[in-house]
Amino acid sequence: MQKKEPIRLLAAGGLLTLIALTALIVSRKSFGGGTFWILLLLLLAAAAWLGYELWLLRRNALRYVARMNNNLERAGQIAPERMPVPILILDALYEVVWYNDAFANQIAGDQELFGRPLHTVLPFRPDALGSGETMEIGLYDRQYRVSRTDYARKSNLTVMFCFEDITNYITLKRIYMDTRPCVLLINIDNYEDLFSGTRQSERAAVLAALESLFDKMLEGTNSIFRHLDEDRFFIITEARHCLEMERAHFPLLDAARRITVRGRSSLTLSIGIGRSGEDLAQNERFAQQSLDMALGRGGDQAAVKTENGFTFYGGVSQGIEHRSKSKNRAVAKDLLRLMSRCSHVYIM
Template identity: 35%
Template sequence: MPVIVCDESRRILWYNDLFSNIMTEEAFGTSFDRMSTAALEDFCSSLGKEIYYDNQYYMVHGVRSVQCESSLYTLYFFNITEMRLLSQEYKLSRPSVLLIAADNYEEVLHDARESQKSELVGMVDRIMEDFISQTNGVINKLTADKFVAIIEERHLEKIIENRFDILDKVRAAGKEANFPITLSIGVGQGASSLRESEDFARQALDMALGRGGDQVAVKTTSGYNFYGGVSKGVEKHTKVKTRIVATALTELIHTSSNVVLMGHRFGDLDCIGAAVGMAQTIRNMGKHAVIAVNYEKNLAKTLIDRMRDTWNADYFVSPEEAMGAINENTLLIILDTHNPDFVESPDVYKACRTVVVIDHHRKMVNYIDNAVIFYHEPYSSSASEMVAELMPYLCDVKPGRPESEALMAGIMLDTRNFTLRAGVRTFEAAAYLRKNGADTISVKQLFATSIDAYQRKAQIVASATVQHRCAIASCDFISDDIKIVTSQAADELLGLQDVDASFVLCPLGSQINISARSYGAVNVQVIMEMLNGGGHQTMAATQLKDTDLEGAKTQLLSAIREYYKNIGRK
């Protein structure tokens, strides 16, 4: 085998004939730096060290010896080029499974003529075939709107490098044909077998659909990566899923001993409104139900106070009181969040064996995975809308005015008075609540603020600057209603000219809170996810630790620039 001897100064003192085949030039007296700049001690470990020289890979093992108070290093070279190339080929040829679904295919084609349907189906099929033809992979059509493809890692890397431009092609083609067709793709990458890759792909597709569609979720052994998600999801017209969920939920309620309802920390009108509607429905079904809420850390105190004055019994209990009512047959219903880290009380969540989740936010990687029913509709405007749709299927008793107004307040909050994410089903839910006594004037009074709060909001708005078509404001004061004020300020900033999104930063304890809003042109959820937050396409938030306002603003601007870069916009 090729062998050389070097001194401490890395000078080659001796080499054998086989080494001459590696370094064809005279090597005696030259520096080993020509081959590698790694420390000579690194080669003397039991593992040795790999180097690349003259288009060849070598594993080099060294032995250190001491003579006359100086060190000599004997290095042995093993040519591993063939093994390395085989290893690279193995990695590049590993198969990855792609599960592809056309978003809301039936909804998009609902009113189309047969000729238009055939044209759209053919268009999608051609784009799929062209997409796979650029690889050596295979694709198979499972149903009218679902495909499965298998491609090698080498081609998947190029597709990822191009950020799955097939999403843009399908979106553009659909727009040209006047059909808002988009794709959701789940990719299983880096799995140990085809079966595991398919499992990864299924989980990834569920994640992509749960985040609103028109995007790709790539699942690897280390987690998820997301691409796309720039368009608004198409609302589903059918309520089949709602009826199925209602049937299963009815069975769970009847077989439980009691029900505890809980939302997210710092509950708002949507969270509390949905809980109020569900609690009254469950009591109408003959089961005891309470709402676990931290009153002191809540953004819907006006609604809670109104309901306490209206109801004879106190439906609201503290998380500690709720813990005392939990037994092995207690049903826990979590509303307006699906992240275990965001729930009002982690202790209540952990104490309940049977859990139901009802939420409309785009799916996050860290979601509640032990729910018996996971009712998740990212196309819904609010959790209150979802509850309003469930109520007629759960109980024959119609909702009264108090709970109808609570649900209406939740819908109005998350749709900003029916201007955002308000689809046909949103207005149907609002009409149902109005029919059952909800008075919009009475609901509007739940949004009233004091003159001091209004002045604080104006102060925040006045501090705003516009960068990258984003209004960014901050506040350096603390108040009891700071979360409400910053949310209202973020909404207000969207009214400025040449603004696609708004962000309001404020200190809260040892953290910096960021409230983000948009009208849909910018996906603020993606931006907040870059900062370990989340939410919806038009409404999101995050909390940054170990930083100040300036540091948080720097991180925010970096995330905004990264978002624009990813969608190809400057």
């Protein structure tokens, strides 16, 4: 709109001049000399006023442009200095030539960095990051995403590093990953053979001892524990607790092995864990696959479904190596799954 104001002003002045000339011609023919000179003076006054307005418009426009240039130049000087993002600028030799207040406050501290090489300032080499690339580094208990931008003018190279503080993002991501739901399916190996011929009270005592192990394992965690059957248990807990069990190689297996039935047979467990799925339902499927793998390998172990396959823990018991009904069921499921994918099956 500001660009159209001079055009409108000139158009109005031209129209005013045209009207004045027309009135002047008419008055010269119709009126006396006095009226003519009055109209002429009015015309001159209107022309002077129009010229004055044009001069004011031009002066104000030049003043506005000068003020804008001054503000932009000042902003260009102050903006990098006052930006909340730490900025570091290096020369072609990767020596510090400038850094802003945010870099001094958050990273440099009280150190004087001008003229120092990059590797003495930051824990990475300059060639580790190309122009337009980013990387994550840790500095003084904070996490930063560092981006590099190269500016080449003639034969001079200027390198600028920007540091985006992503500590809160990393913390939030870690909390999210730690609190994702993890599914554990637990099966008592050889349940029917183990409790065959035992009294109900003996069976109840063994199961009570086993449940006390579950209570101790889940104490202080946000977990859900349910019975699926006499020999099957279902647990939903947070991923961080599953990782703790993995790091400890599932001490529940050793603790359960110390429970004996009739003082002779040891209680052994097979555990399937699913924690890498996209949702709870997929983790439950992964846990079932892991449990089938643990049973297929003889039981007395824990299997964790991973991106590259399965990871196994335990399996030290020798008495479990004989074929149990649980293992037979697991092998039968695998055979059925393989046979369903084939168009022809030969039984010999």
